Amino acid sequence: MPTIYQTLRTDHDRHRDLLSKLARTQGDSADRRKLWQTFYFDVSAHAAAEELSFYSKLISESEGQPEGRHSVAEHHELEEMIQGLHEMEFRSPGWLARFKSLKGRYEHHIEEEGEDIFGEAKEVIGADPNGQIAAEFVMLKTQERSKVDEKAGQAIED
Numbered sequence: 001m002p003t004i005y006q007t008l009r010t011d012h013d014r015h016r017d018l019l020s021k022l023a024r025t026q027g028d029s030a031d032r033r034k035l036w037q038t039f040y041f042d043v044s045a046h047a048a049a050e051e052l053s054f055y056s057k058l059i060s061e062s063e064g065q066p067e068g069r070h071s072v073a074e075h076h077e078l079e080e081m082i083q084g085l086h087e088m089e090f091r092s093p094g095w096l097a098r099f100k101s102l103k104g105r106y107e108h109h110i111e112e113e114g115e116d117i118f119g120e121a122k123e124v125i126g127a128d129p130n131g132q133i134a135a136e137f138v139m140l141k142t143q144e145r146s147k148v149d150e151k152a153g154q155a156i157e158d
Contacts, residue, residue, distance in 0.1 A: 001131025004054055005118050011046050012110040019103045028090040040086055041148050047075045049141035053133055057125045064124040067117050074109050
């Protein structure tokens with residue numbers, strides 16, 4: 001099993017790719033809708049699972065609290081930006097400008113995690129050699145995604 005650090009980097013790479021593809025879309029296109037939906041739901045599940053499996057462990061140790069709290073606060077800022085974009089019309093002139101702002105902030109966040117947070121976390125909570133934290137993350141992400149899918153299904157029924 002990969003470590004939590006490898007697992008999160010894989011997700012981050014996928015998110016970076018989705019953001020790059022989204023930046024090349026225009027208006028209210030089928031491509032933009034599909035890519036946004038994929039990004040929106042995956043990032044939501046990723047952030048929730050990351051906070052529960054990874055950041056909770058980092059924050060539980062006093063040495064990890066500053067970095068962990070900073071990242072969780074960034075998660076909440078990004079969540080607000082993502083939700084605001086999700087509620088906008090794709091054809092709105094402001095959508096792409098707001099998206100580019102989100103893209104920059106998100107890429108900064110995942111770069112900071114990879115360069116700073118992961119190094120600190122390896123010292124505080126360990127390297128996750130058996131992939132136990134990674135397995136917990138994957139399980140929680142799957143559960144979070146199921147909740148999101150269930151809510152989306154209920155919204156369609158209403």
